[in-house]
Amino acid sequence: MDAQVWARHANPWSGWSRLSILPLLALAIWSRVWIGWWMLIPFSVVLAWTWLNPRLFPPPESTENWMSKGVLGERIWLNRSKRPELLHHAPVIRTLTIATTIGTLLLLVGLALLDLALTTTGLAVAMLSKLWLLDRMVWIYGESGRNQAGSHDQTQN
Incomplete structure (x- = not known):
């Protein structure tokens, strides 16, 4: 993700709604029991949601919330080679x-x-x-x- 996508992903709506991905993915895979190979449709929708989610929301007005700080902290951690402390x-x-x-x-x-x-x-x-x-x-x-x-x-x- 580039800087603009990270800024949008710092929106708490992005972070909290992203928590839906793993349960939805599990449900999509489990749905093969009920709908067979049609399960590829909900599976594909979840994959699309995974990509779209950090791009969907605008940058937050404030990052003074737990989720925004977590997302920004993740970005900092990914560049930890420049932050040995x-x-x-x-x-x-x-x-x-x-x-x-x-x-x-x-x-x-x-x-x-x-x-x-x-x-x-x-x-x-x-x-x-x-x-x-x-x-x-x-x-x-x-x-x-x-x-x-x-x-x-x-x-x-």
């Missing part, structure tokens, strides 16, 4: 990324086997880990300082 977050972020990956794998296995308990457990683990990771990004945003984050946000991809 933030690297102490790496072990926690690595752990949360592993937890999110494990949850996603459980979700995929649950969907493949049509196992509702495994699917919902995987979905819960993946989403809770992702939210915890987002909270860490809020922390990174706060540590980086708003002025630095704002200028950093506009100049880095």
Whole structure:
């Protein structure tokens, strides 16, 4: 995403509505039970929503909210090679990324086997880990300082 898309994605409506993607994707895949190969239609709609979401909303009037700070913190973290003072977050972020990956794998296995308990457990683990990771990004945003984050946000991809 370029700087303009990141600015639009910092809109809290973008961040919060983006949380719908994983459950909708799971539902689209599960729908093969009811609609067979037609499940490719809702699956494609969810993929389109995934791409469209960070581009759909205007830049926020204010970034003084948890979701906007999380999105901006993620952008800062992606450029962490230029911000070595933030690297102490790496072990926690690595752990949360592993937890999110494990949850996603459980979700995929649950969907493949049509196992509702495994699917919902995987979905819960993946989403809770992702939210915890987002909270860490809020922390990174706060540590980086708003002025630095704002200028950093506009100049880095």
